[in-house]
Amino acid sequence: MYPAVFLLEGTAMLVVMEEKASSKQIEEVMQRIRALEYECHRIEGEKGIVIGATGNGRGWHRLQVLECLPGVERVVPISTPYKLASRETKGVTTDFLVNDIEIGNGHVVVMAGPCAVENEAQLMETARVVREAGGSILRGGAFKPRTSPYSFQGLGEEGLRLLAQAREAFGLSVITEVVSPQNVELVATYADILQIGARNAQNFSLLKEVGQIAKPVLLKRGMMTSIEEFLMSAEYVLSEGNSKVMLCERGIRTFETSTRNTLDISAIPVLKEKTHLPVIVDPSHAAGDWKYVPPLSMAAVAAGVDGLLIEVHPWPEKALSDGSQSLKPERFQKLMTDIRHLGQVLGRNA
Amino acid sequence: MYPAVFLLEGTAMLVVMEEKASSKQIEEVMQRIRALEYECHRIEGEKGIVIGATGNGRGWHRLQVLECLPGVERVVPISTPYKLASRETKGVTTDFLVNDIEIGNGHVVVMAGPCAVENEAQLMETARVVREAGGSILRGGAFKPRTSPYSFQGLGEEGLRLLAQAREAFGLSVITEVVSPQNVELVATYADILQIGARNAQNFSLLKEVGQIAKPVLLKRGMMTSIEEFLMSAEYVLSEGNSKVMLCERGIRTFETSTRNTLDISAIPVLKEKTHLPVIVDPSHAAGDWKYVPPLSMAAVAAGVDGLLIEVHPWPEKALSDGSQSLKPERFQKLMTDIRHLGQVLGRNA
Amino acid sequence: MYPAVFLLEGTAMLVVMEEKASSKQIEEVMQRIRALEYECHRIEGEKGIVIGATGNGRGWHRLQVLECLPGVERVVPISTPYKLASRETKGVTTDFLVNDIEIGNGHVVVMAGPCAVENEAQLMETARVVREAGGSILRGGAFKPRTSPYSFQGLGEEGLRLLAQAREAFGLSVITEVVSPQNVELVATYADILQIGARNAQNFSLLKEVGQIAKPVLLKRGMMTSIEEFLMSAEYVLSEGNSKVMLCERGIRTFETSTRNTLDISAIPVLKEKTHLPVIVDPSHAAGDWKYVPPLSMAAVAAGVDGLLIEVHPWPEKALSDGSQSLKPERFQKLMTDIRHLGQVLGRNA
Amino acid sequence: MYPAVFLLEGTAMLVVMEEKASSKQIEEVMQRIRALEYECHRIEGEKGIVIGATGNGRGWHRLQVLECLPGVERVVPISTPYKLASRETKGVTTDFLVNDIEIGNGHVVVMAGPCAVENEAQLMETARVVREAGGSILRGGAFKPRTSPYSFQGLGEEGLRLLAQAREAFGLSVITEVVSPQNVELVATYADILQIGARNAQNFSLLKEVGQIAKPVLLKRGMMTSIEEFLMSAEYVLSEGNSKVMLCERGIRTFETSTRNTLDISAIPVLKEKTHLPVIVDPSHAAGDWKYVPPLSMAAVAAGVDGLLIEVHPWPEKALSDGSQSLKPERFQKLMTDIRHLGQVLGRNA
DSSP states (O other): OOOOOOOOOSOEEEEEEOTTOOHHHHHHHHHHHHHTTOEEEEEEETTEEEEEEEOSOTTHHHHGGGGGSTTEEEEEEOSOSOOTTBTTTOOSOOOEEETTEEESTTBOEEEEEOSBOOOHHHHHHHHHHHHHHTOOEEEOBSSOOOSSTTSOOOOTHHHHHHHHHHHHHHTOEEEEEOOSGGGHHHHHHHOSEEEEOGGGTTOHHHHHHHTTSSSOEEEEOOTTOOHHHHHHHHHHHHHTTOOOEEEEEOOBOOSOOSSSSBOBTTHHHHHHHHBSSOEEEOHHHHHSSGGGHHHHHHHHHHTTOSEEEEEBOSSGGGOSSOGGGOBOHHHHHHHHHHHHHHHHHTTOBO | OOOOOOOOOSOEEEEEEOTTOOHHHHHHHHHHHHHTTOEEEEEEETTEEEEEEEOSOTTHHHHGGGGGSTTEEEEEEOSOSOOTTBTTTOOSOOOEEETTEEESTTBOEEEEEOSBOOOHHHHHHHHHHHHHHTOOEEEOBSSOOOSSTTSOOOOTHHHHHHHHHHHHHHTOEEEEEOOSGGGHHHHHHHOSEEEEOGGGTTOHHHHHHHTTSSSOEEEEOOTTOOHHHHHHHHHHHHHTTOOOEEEEEOOBOOSOOSSSSBOBTTHHHHHHHHBSSOEEEOHHHHHSSGGGHHHHHHHHHHTTOSEEEEEBOSSGGGOSSOGGGOBOHHHHHHHHHHHHHHHHHTTOBO | OOOOOOOOOSOEEEEEEOTTOOHHHHHHHHHHHHHTTOEEEEEEETTEEEEEEEOSOTTHHHHGGGGGSTTEEEEEEOSOSOOTTBTTTOOSOOOEEETTEEESTTBOEEEEEOSBOOOHHHHHHHHHHHHHHTOOEEEOBSSOOOSSTTSOOOOTHHHHHHHHHHHHHHTOEEEEEOOSGGGHHHHHHHOSEEEEOGGGTTOHHHHHHHTTSSSOEEEEOOTTOOHHHHHHHHHHHHHTTOOOEEEEEOOBOOSOOSSSSBOBTTHHHHHHHHBSSOEEEOHHHHHSSGGGHHHHHHHHHHTTOSEEEEEBOSSGGGOSSOGGGOBOHHHHHHHHHHHHHHHHHTTOBO | OOOOOOOOOSOEEEEEEOTTOOHHHHHHHHHHHHHTTOEEEEEEETTEEEEEEEOSOTTHHHHGGGGGSTTEEEEEEOSOSOOTTBTTTOOSOOOEEETTEEESTTBOEEEEEOSBOOOHHHHHHHHHHHHHHTOOEEEOBSSOOOSSTTSOOOOTHHHHHHHHHHHHHHTOEEEEEOOSGGGHHHHHHHOSEEEEOGGGTTOHHHHHHHTTSSSOEEEEOOTTOOHHHHHHHHHHHHHTTOOOEEEEEOOBOOSOOSSSSBOBTTHHHHHHHHBSSOEEEOHHHHHSSGGGHHHHHHHHHHTTOSEEEEEBOSSGGGOSSOGGGOBOHHHHHHHHHHHHHHHHHTTOBO
């Protein structure tokens, strides 16, 4: 009657017993652990008993409810719950090609363009700027997830067609966002990389869907997603068979309001330690203000990022979406020069 | 070439000019405001000029990019961006029937049941407990959005069938979650109320879809969704034509880790002030620990909530999902008695 | 050469070894644990070794640096670091008298008054209102910790004298804040209860100082203080010999801005579980808006709080500090009636 | 009767009236604004009236309580509340000398040493390492603010003497923390720079005290201090007459737990925009793990920081405090080389 239950191997839990727990209560906990086909390890301390449970991960989540048993103080998990995304599992760092562009492997890829595709003139002009400044991937939203139903929602398929047209004209690859499982196939027809936005970071239906296509996926961290949850979201895509996943830090929500979000720069070295997947930073959405984009870009490169996602707009004051965080062409060109310079010093190919 | 752009009426912005802004810069800002068909209001202060812009909301988002213009210090919105959800717009409090159960209008509705539908025995036993304790709506997840792809994902349509069976057997109404736009129609066939989970609070494709059905929707607040964003998400459902929306506070993510989330109890009076929609609290997911569910339930009722969503499980230590936050039957019965008692004192029908 | 190092008994740590840790590395860790006079407990799992360390707490903090050793993945503490504040240590709930007012033991004490003592007329009028409505303790700040050096900083000793005068006139006890170790003695001369404000929640010099006086202390939780840190701050006061400590939840800082802070209502049952000390709630500073004070007060009482700290001002629109969160007299009287009513239903003496 | 009230010039407020506000209510608000000696500016929009109030700052805080008046929707401040710390007020960037070391003016100063001074051998060895690697300022805590009263609290004056001894021996300047107003004079006798720790970021008694000495102050941002509050704390020191203030970002508290705190890297460009004071970053306390210190240090330099505060310990596994975040000597030497290299590329003197 149950659907297939996926399994996780080699996980462990610690069951901390109350100081006053009776031997009968301890025995009851150990029996239940064994009933779930886990091994028991009894540790005696001055303040009572801790019981370790290790096993192949089958029914791992059931161990947590031991917390309901009499005599149990708390249950503490001690293994990472993700597997395919873990650096421990796959020792080698992941790199791959998007058309002829190397992702990972010491390169710093720059993906740039407008927040939203607005019309042909805007997109072609931006593509020209990105190409001339040395960017290799054009970003631009055709389907926009907007907080308000009354905001501009994107051009839809017309936007995808314009992106494809810009790709032809300027030899750039294209990244664009997909917001609904029904549109994955359509977007994959036009785009070289599919982007999952921050608000969909835990939209598991959508993650499973993009796990089944053959194109790379850039997964944005949610505003409220912990590093561990972020890796679990990547695990959804990986476990469906798509191994080309980039992780994009784009700012988390904190109490601070002087920037739109707080760029979690530490996420770069933390992710580099925990996973083999390439790490990208989006300084534009993190800051919400173009003035902060150059220093944050430089910081991300110095911290070891594999790429940047930057908003550029030829006429930001006319933008239909997020204009105040877009760089103007000349500032973007200057930043590209600085990034290349910094990359050389650090031995990166930027 | 543009898709239909939705409009918001009667909004306003304040453009704060830098102290050293030139008259030419001020003139330029005012021209642009007028070009967007907004009225200009010039205010002179000791530290420079502030320009007010008011209008019918057309192109409202474009006003924000005035921040890019030379001489502009910042742009401040001063109207609420939601309209249908606003109490200002609709003076009367919203109430409606789910079958014969009154939502709003002074009632405290209790929706209870297991986190996930696991099997017939578990669901029937829980339904019996809920019915006998005086609950009127049975909750239970058939499609579960789980952080890990390796966790139990729900029984799917089999779970929906069991919910329908329990409804028949015990005369309860049924609430269950929908996680994907493709499944809205299916879930609506079986359920009396559709639940949108916290991780989908800004899944706008899904919100639009449930906005087009004839059944009530319970919309959970995201872990890091502000009150204003929460109301904007409700606006997505309302603007598609579905006016039966309940707002459910279920804990927000903060730095505190002694509870799973931090129940934002203030959201009750704040929402009551800002919107006419009924407000529900889910103490089980907020606390993540059954021990805290009774005091939080009592607090929510005392603060004026319209209903509670409570996890009950006949055998929590065997639960496949969130067992540690489920109340056992006898504790639930005791809580129902306390809630009724409290409701009477406060002049509510619980 | 070292200063006296205080000790904590019965603590424990778990050292999780990396999967690839060598036997030599494991041996090295165990030797160091033993060198610190802790007992070692070796647990073998499928993913490697976990070493438990239990002992009398001497040098407990040194165990954490085992994380620096090769082969160690992480170090996890598994005991509570506070002792005198712990319910586990002292089974009986703490209650005490402030003059003839019972704190704890089922009572709901109401401390009310203006944020800042401004002048004689204001304080006397407020004291009259508090007394007539049935409040028993008068609050009022003479030394005000203000974010800006340009804000009103309080009347100082003149304010203390006015508080003493109001006490005489109306038979109320008095609570007021102390902001500096040098002033503890002075404030204790006038006040019945000393308040430590949220910004000083981890001002350990001040906490030690109030730990040495004979008067009760109301310790406010910091905006950024976790429950565990809050209890550690209480431990500073208790460990200096002062056992009359009240813990006051007053809202924590989160991303939500519709209230000044987010009242952590769950802190009431969590603290009740972890400590024997009385728990107070300050809904006025949490909400920052008088409109939300009545529902939050009722919620706190329903959740089991031992007392409330409420701002009342006879003329809030003239207040020099936090006027927008102060209740007017008639609203305070209404709230007192509602609290008493609710308390009776719940079997509390309000 | 009032103590001296400090004044702020050129501030402004906006009073947004409710749509349904009567002309009498509007008139009442305007009269009160004028009564506080502010000028009124009436703006008419489609959704009602907004009243601007500008003036010399006298009684500015009283304007906020207009929110209590009938017909008022809300009150919005529109000027920065800090003045001496503001870049707007003082156009030129602040730089100064600590002995012969330049702070600001394009230099990247490195202050390094142990979290706590533990004994002579440890401090002398660390000082040697710092000197040889090219660091110019030695850090080390003699008075330690610790969350637990049972943790090592520092050597006190003995620690200060050891710091002075290390200064003599190695020609380094010395920075150390002061935790209590009573100790400011003592600490200033030994130290070249006084540090205010994160937990004392809003300990205004202490801030006023260090504002009256002639030595530079490094002010750490609190874990949950906003940028604006941080600048207000600096304003306390500046307004007492001490103009040599450095602002130190050391990580803020967020929901993310994979690092001890979240380094707010954006605070560097934000502070550079808002204030003329030098900005320092402490990557060690932000990360809480030595592995992340090098990439975060590089990121901070790339983002334009004026200096770094880094924990170095010759034997971190024996440290009495925060050992797990301390760099070993060889790693610190390598990092110093990398920082110098990066600084040269960026045109900074590191």
